[in-house]
Amino acid sequence: MSFTDHILRWYHAHGRDLPWRGSRDPYHIWLSEIILQQTRIAQGRDYWLRFVERWPTVHDLARASEDEVLRLWQGLGYYTRARNLHQAARQVDAMGGFPDTLRGLRALKGVGDYTAAAIASMAFGIDAAVVDGNVYRVLARHFGIDTPIDTTRGKRLFTELAHSLLPQGQAAAFNQGMMDFGAIQCTPRSPRCDECPLADTCDALHTHRIDVLPVRRKAIRITERRLQYVYIRCRGYTAIRRRPAGDIWQGLYEPLLVEDAPMPQLPGQMTLLRQGVKHVLTHRVLLADFWLLEADERPSLPPGYQWVAEADLDRYAVPRLVEKLLGCLPESSELSQKSEILLT
DSSP states (O other), X not given: XXXXXXXXXXXXXXXXXXXXXXXXXXXXXXXHHHHTTTSOHHHHHHHHHHHHHHOSSHHHHHTSOHHHHHHHHTTSOOTHHHHHHHHHHHHHHHHTSOOOSHHHHHTXXXXXXXXXXXXXXXXXXXXXXXXXXXXXXXXXXXXXXXSOXXXXXXXXXXXXXXXXHOOTTOHHHHXXXXXXXXXXXXXXXXXXXXXXXXXXXXXXXXXXXXXXXXXXXXXXXXXXXXXXXXXXXXXXXXXXXXXXXXXXXXXXXXXXXXXXXXXXXXXXXXXEEEEEEEEEOSSXXXXXXXXXXXXXXXXXXXXXXXXXXXXXXXXXXXXXXXHHHHTTOOSSGGGGGSOXXXXX
């Protein structure tokens, strides 16, 4: 039995039961692919269901505001995906529907080769192979390929190999089988080699290279960034700003941010609620302190901040880090009874 036949047979027996599986609706497939970038299935499934319930069609999503989309996306991270999702929905709406060619799909905001191939094969039956992290791993291990996957040569080699294995007319099943096989069977750590249908022909298993394949050439450089947030509580109102373009969390809201500067002298009672809260992003680690300022009069703030009622704060999309910090806010000024650091 060939590699392709093994993958198809395995998929029909063990493929994951997902709410968008079996659908030929390009909106459902596209939405699932965008949500599942950098997101685990267990978390992404619930977001997909909420999006489909809120906006049943791509045209409904196109008519939503960016703030509404970011608010429903809150907690998933990588917010560029949400902004691209919204822009692509408006592109599709303007065209009257999804394009049904690889070239047309690639023209949508946030849609690359992988996502275009996934939509094309699953929605339109086009023979296009997907190549993602799971596919790289399965192919590298089974065929013993040590060409780095993060090089131009490596990407071309794996893409050509995936296409050569694609069964004509069964691209959707093969693509989903490859993704599921990598996620369930040929996992990054502790793969289930003892019960793998490809064990007899797996090069990495027989050459003891399971732990070293696939190969990456580039090491990710991690930087550290320190943030201080000040939540201002003034007669039922607080101050927030929308983060600008050109940095993390574009378009999301946050309390007063102090970065690369000493804490300003603000009138009122200042209390340190949390210190050194760690938040890990792809290429950086954030360390955040969270302060509460209780004031009777509104202090002067830098440009860009606006006053909103505390009761309305949940209408604004905030980064996951800020969401965690807001979760430790007390209900009232009972803080004064706690042994916290006070500044006046």
